[in-house]
Amino acid sequence: MAAPMPRVPPVTRAVCPWKLCSALISLLAFFGSAAAIITPGRGKGTAGCGRGDRPVGNARGIIPLGNLLILEANRPREQPEPRIRRMKEEDIRPQDVFGRYLELAQADARDYFQDKYRFRAVACPACGTKRSRPAFDKDGFAYVFCDACHSLYNSPRPAPEMIARYYQEAPSVKFWATDFYKATEDSRREKIFIPRAAYLSDLAQRYGLARGSFLDLGCGYGTLLEEVQKTGAFAQVQGVDCSPPLAAVCRGKGFQVAEKRIEDLQPGEFQASLTASFEVLEHLFEPAAFLRGALRVMNAEGLLVVTTLTCNGFDIRVLGRHSKAVQPPYHLNLLSLEGVRLLLQRCGFEILEMETPGRLDVDIVRNALAVDASLAVAPFLRDIVQSDDEGLRQAFQDFLAAHRLSSHLRVVARPLPGN
Template sequence: MKTVVSVNEISEFEIKPRAELAQWKNAVAEEIKTRWAGKKDWVKVDCPVCASSASNPAFDKSGFVYVECSNCKTLYAKERPSENELNWWYKESASTEFWTNKLLKLSAASRDEKIIEPRANWIMDGLSEYLPGQSFSAIQYTDISFFGKALIEKVAGYAKGMKIVSAGLTDGDVDFENNVQKAGSRSLDDFSSLDKTNVLVAIDVLERISGISKFLGQVEDVVLPNGLLFATCPVSSGFEIQSLWERSPSVIPPDKLNLPSVQGLIDLFTASGKWKILELSTPGMFDVEMVKQTIAQLPNEQWPRSLRALVDTISPQGVAMFTEYLQSQRLSSFARIVLRRI
């Protein structure tokens, strides 16, 4: 299993204009209050990774109650809107429209350079390394990512002749170039009807669905033998999440309902017997900086003295060295995953 260190993997939050990002966060919180004030039709879920019902209270965020799995340490929203409600939110809510039509457009250039291009290179390098000798024309490639148009078109431009299908929930009405086929909008929690594919790409999916173990079981019959699954998700075991907990600026429901631990993911993939872990890395670059900024913004909070001593005195060189350490030990808060279907 490969661990990648010192890759410039960043979050969407690092490149969004701050004023508009704050406006979006406020809009999300207000729309949650309005739409789900009484939590009608909300459902309770067990751990989305190991399915354990045992958990410990963690924190509340915008009306969502998060717990930590007693078994695998996954952080997740114990109660959440129904599948139909979440389908509506990710496709039609006002905050999603703001994200799509304003934030993504305002940050398009920097997003292409700092997020889309590195991820496209990651996927293309993965195809070359893990499917050696296969021509693009022999590969069926399916993308179910959230807001995946830019990445799909980047990959399509690089992989001429590869059959590419967009089946993401948020991209059902999006027009594509480069002869990308559309499979129509899919349900948030039913991927079993996808056509067979050699490559399945799921960027920003695992944190939104009801169960990661359920998802893995569904796509076992979708990804062909020797095929690949590329995925990303935030992880609860990372330095930023563990340090900031409920104060983490990156935990925003309902976009971040599941934050699995790295060990929980490893145990899940290993126990399935149907997947081999080729890569599980946490190449996030800004854990230390996010912790430092949050403490500076909330100086009166009761932060652990050891944490304050670390971020208050650390030099730029120290940040770089500590970041590399976190990456090498899979302790950043963002995971990249490559699995092979056995």
């Protein structure tokens, strides 16, 4: 029987706490630049748009710093998880194969989604608000900002059946599952999945869930299942994936896997102590349905770990529509920190920890500038990301991660009482 859940105060919100002010001064040189951003309330504008792009609203879809909500995490900062420092974008996304994938994805976005009349306007996938303002277009897909929580999302978006066909047939999807996977399997196992499994094992120990059951939502090839099993932290290691070939791969490795959509999970199919969803929410037509499905297979004292991309993150805010993270139709939802909080709350969860332990923001912007030096990036930030001083770049990345300014967001939540 699991140990009692430690009492943890609810996540609180505060806007730009005084204790962060001195650290944020370095960023103000960018956010206050006339070439970088339009201040709140000025309406339309194009300042800071690289290469002649003319998005409506905030330049490049950047959210003003004053709207950034800093959510206090309960994880003690003096006990950070072990990190793989010095990780580079090239380690997990080699430029040659990732570049080929992006070319295929751009062509697929054009070829598979010509019937725009089948697209659906949607409310904010995070908070449900219907009010939004245009951000920018990319590859024929319109992105908007939620007026309430400032999440960035695609609307109107392809109908679910269009997205399903795309994932079944598109050349870019097949390339990712074959060529890209084979080219990066070893490095991703070392840089991502082994540290991720260690984090999950540590999390289970801290919350008294050791020797319970682990459930991976969207388990893919089962790499994480393998590494989690090696930790010995859980009595059961299970997964869910809607792809028949991938589910078969996991079963071949000896894991129990449900072959269905997470949205279709029913109470009693699993009773997970620790449920995880890594890099899934950004892909979904309706993230709320996914989270409610996850809730149905968690035990009452269980935990949910979710990672996703956030539009509050440095590389997305700096690069805007030029960010590789803005990749329709794969990434439909780039939610804000506040948006994720509201989404989990309305789906029956209480947030215990919220952090952005990203390691690649600086490297991503550095690589983008190496490819296209004309991108509109403020001189102060350009000097940092292009510096030959690796220590400076690492220190700036550490700053972003420590103050929830990285685009890689991780949340730990538990079911609210009565759910």
